[in-house]
Amino acid sequence: xxxxxEIRGNRRVQVVLGLLTGICFGFLLQKGxxxxxxxxxxxxxxxxxxxxxxxxSAVIVGMVLFxxxxxxxxxxxxxxxxxxxxxxxxxxxxGAGFALLGYxxxxxxxxxxxxxxxALVGGMVGMVIGAGLFAELYPRxxxxxxxRGPFPAVTxxxxxxxxxxxxxxxxEACMIGFLLVLEYSGL
Amino acid sequence: xxxxxxxxxxxxxxxxxASWSPYMAGAxxxxxxxxxxxLADRALGCSLAFVKARGMIGKVISAEKxxxxxxYQDIVPQVDWAFMIVPGIVIGAFLSxxxxxxxxxxxxxxxxxxxxxxxxVLRVIVALAGxxxxxxxxRWAGGCTSxxxxxxxxxxxxxxxVTAACFFAGGIAVALLLFRVIGVLV
Numbered sequence: 001x002x003x004x005x006e007i008r009g010n011r012r013v014q015v016v017l018g019l020l021t022g023i024c025f026g027f028l029l030q031k032g033x034x035x036x037x038x039x040x041x042x043x044x045x046x047x048x049x050x051x052x053x054x055x056x057s058a059v060i061v062g063m064v065l066f067x068x069x070x071x072x073x074x075x076x077x078x079x080x081x082x083x084x085x086x087x088x089x090x091x092x093x094x095g096a097g098f099a100l101l102g103y104x105x106x107x108x109x110x111x112x113x114x115x116x117x118x119a120l121v122g123g124m125v126g127m128v129i130g131a132g133l134f135a136e137l138y139p140r141x142x143x144x145x146x147x148r149g150p151f152p153a154v155t156x157x158x159x160x161x162x163x164x165x166x167x168x169x170x171x172e173a174c175m176i177g178f179l180l181v182l183e184y185s186g187l
Numbered sequence: 188x189x190x191x192x193x194x195x196x197x198x199x200x201x202x203x204x205a206s207w208s209p210y211m212a213g214a215x216x217x218x219x220x221x222x223x224x225x226l227a228d229r230a231l232g233c234s235l236a237f238v239k240a241r242g243m244i245g246k247v248i249s250a251e252k253x254x255x256x257x258x259y260q261d262i263v264p265q266v267d268w269a270f271m272i273v274p275g276i277v278i279g280a281f282l283s284x285x286x287x288x289x290x291x292x293x294x295x296x297x298x299x300x301x302x303x304x305x306x307x308v309l310r311v312i313v314a315l316a317g318x319x320x321x322x323x324x325x326r327w328a329g330g331c332t333s334x335x336x337x338x339x340x341x342x343x344x345x346x347x348x349v350t351a352a353c354f355f356a357g358g359i360a361v362a363l364l365l366f367r368v369i370g371v372l373v
Binding site for chain 1 (some may be wrong): 222279290332358
């Protein structure tokens with residue numbers, strides 16, 4: 001039987017897997033309604049909660065599954081140290097773009113697949129320019145703002161000084177509770 | 188009653204539905220994110236593909252300059268797993284919308300048009316500005332809505348959860364400003 005290391009190390013296999021993963025992702029995003037401008041902008045205007053429902057469902061299922069896979073050695077954690085200067089400032093810049101464009105980096109590609117031309121000519125072209133701009137500025141940012149204000153911990157269990165399984169149970173309960181409240185209040 | 192309907196027909200019915208419950212689609216994305224972590228040992232993210240695309244365009248224009256850039260030492264501009272995600276999404280979303288008969292070309296989304304009108308140039312300019320900020324911010328924060336928001340969160344990463352909260356905090360603030368303030372004034 002081929003080992004995981006062989007699959008992960010084979011460049012050609014990885015290119016095909018990336019394409020297949022993307023196809024499944026795009027299919028699910030479109031079926032879930034998240035490739036629609038009105039749905040995404042509606043989430044940011046707090047009038048449509050489809051995006052949050054979809055994301056939280058993904059995290060609810062993925063969090064348990066990942067913990068089990070990691071426990072049995074099938075997956076590794078990639079959680080890395082965060083910084084105020086990188087994660088919070090970058091997150092807010094992203095947010096501004098998210099609202100102006102009405103799509104995020106994955107859903108902009110999905111929207112193109114459904115025929116949205118503003119997502120292609122505006123969104124995808126803009127993203128290539130913006131990402132390239134960051135690559136140009138990176139040498140000047142990497143020792144400055146990007147490493148300002150390191151976070152006190154890498155993972156939530158470390159931050160709360162709790163057992164990871166306890167944190168998973170707590171987070172799952174919070175997310176499921178939140179979705180129930182959303183449904184219950186008719187949103 | 189449905190004896191003549193084979194499994195293939197049922198499958199086709201499901202695949203050609205206009206939409207699925209966001210809970211079902213989300214659960215599928217949760218499983219897919221874990222599969223990516225197992226088979227590729229990577230977070231299922233989309234913003235890397237855009238910077239790799241920029242690097243590959245740069246290599247065509249000036250290979251020497253591009254390959255010397257520090258950013259492209261770690262993030263190699265090449266066709267690989269992370270790059271193929273984005274063309275994959277385009278194909279997947281096309282298949283989904285084509286099967287359900289909802290595929291159609293549109294320049295100005297309905298919600299945008301209802302507030303800012305049907306001017307294509309205005310919409311494309313704002314979308315382009317948004318795209319630049321989105322690409323720049325995603326690389327600044329080291330990931331996007333799926334990379335941080337979903338894959339990072341399932342790994343219990345504190346940085347990813349804080350970043351995802353900032354995506355929405357910034358997004359909600361600017362969307363409300365755009366639609367509830369500027370949109371009302373113009």
